[in-house]
Every structure is written in structure tokens, then in C-alpha cells.
Amino acid sequence: MKQELLTKHFTLNELTHSSLALRRGLYNQPDVEAASNLTRLARHILEPVRAHFARPFRPSSGFRSLAVNRLLGSKDSSQHITGQAVDFELAGIPNRLLADWIKDNLVFDQLILEFYRPEEPASGWVHCSYRAGDNRQQSLIFDGTTYREF
Template sequence: MKTIIDTTMRLTEHFTLGEMCYSATAEAKQIPNVPLKQHITALRNLCERCLEPVRCQLGLPIKVNSGYRCPLLNQMVGGVSTSQHLKGEAADITIPRSHRPFGHPTDEQAARLILKYAEQFADFDQLILEHSATTWWIHISCRINYRLNRHQVIR
């Protein structure tokens, strides 16, 4: 059965289902990264409790590098098998270069700024400052059962 999803569907005011499922790797490798209904519910929860409050308090757009990942995509990007991205409970985010405030031009500074706002305004399970050899980002997650959120910050 092939499922068609409406990528233009708004999960919250500033976040669409399409951007929560977009992945440059999925695009390049032609992996159909299609969420199930429960994943969409989890993504909406993540947007409502984490991404939207951070976006609104910060007053700047948030770029989602990776949100939901199907098992194949998660494997391709080297994600662990227990990754919350598989459940639609996590997103890797940054501030787009074109919108970074004065004094925060680098990926690391943008990530640290998000971290500061997320700690204060998001209802998160885990908030992790992550980086590769070339870039920095914030991994933020919210459990579908948000009452179980651990509010754990890892720098």
C-alpha cells in the first residue's frame, strides 16, 4: 500500500509536515521517507511543545535539518536503532544563516542560542548540543507521552 501524505499540512503555525519529514539524504538516495499516523501525531506534539515555542520566543525562523526518519533513512545517516527520530519524537535544528542575529554568525553560536531558548521555553525530553567536523546543531526531542519527558540537557 502506498501512502500519500500532504506535505503542506501545517502541524503548528510555523511548521509543516513536509519540513518535518524532509531530508537531503532521503532526497539524494531517493528514499521515500513517509511517516505513519502515529509519527505525525508525535511530530505535531514536538512542534507544539518544543519547536513553536522556541521559534516564537526567539523571533527567528528555525531550520529543520532532520525530523522524522524511516528505518532505512535512519540507517543511511548512521542513526542509532533507538533514535527518537524513528518515532517522530526528535528534530535536528538550527537557525538559517540568512537569519542569524548580529554576533551569532557561526553554526556553533546559532546552536548555543537555540539551546538557551529551548532550555527556558520548550517542554523537551532531551536537548543535545551536537556537532560534526564541519557543523553544529541542536537535537531536541519530546516524548509522545510528554509527561514522561526527562528534561535532560547534554552539552
């Protein structure tokens, strides 16, 4: 099966894959607008990260249908639903280092270091969103209970 490339290194399949959707038999494919958003996200966030850190990686979560998003307990306002957000980690790179690099070098809407514990550099993951137009450059750490800026 041929995979539709969004950018040089990222496919539509990678950014729409959901084990939960597969297990539950849920449709998890973006409409045209969300697919365009995924392309922008790959171009402006994922490709620069891959180039800078010089290593391939696979996002853990990109687009989510509303049904998948609700099953995960996420808010209906999640940018994953519109194809504007992605969660990822890079093997061997501390998540804080990854988030700091994104904050200092890329245009983004929202950057969240989720479930990160400083004493465990590989803990948590990076959530990053990008949207056409104005991006807020909002940088947050979420510990599972509260958000704070970083």
C-alpha cells in the same frame, strides 16, 4: 501542492524532508503515530522557539525512516524514527544560547548540543526531542566522541 500544516508555522513536509531519501529513492513518510509525535514536537518545541527568538527557521532533520536513519549512521533507538526528535539552528543565534533557552524554558525529553565548539558559536546544531507523557529533561553536549551533561 498543498502542504499539510502541523502547527501555524511548521509543515509535515518540513519535518519529513530528507535529501538523502530523495537521492536514494527511499520512502520517508511517518505513520499516523509518528505524525502525531511530529505535531507535538512542533507545538511544544519549535513554535515556542520561533516565538521567543522572533525569527522563522527550517529544521534540518525531523522524522527519519529506519532506512534513512541507518544510512546516516544513527542508532535504531533514535527518536527521529518515531517523530519525536528534531535537529535545527537559528541564523544569527549562537547554538549554546539557543540550547540554554530551551533548557531553561521548555519541557523536553532530550536536548543535545551536537558538535558544538565554544570558540565557534555557530558550530554544531541543537537536537531536541519531546514525547507524550514523561519527559526526562536530559541536557547533553556531544563533541563527536563523548556525551556530557550541561
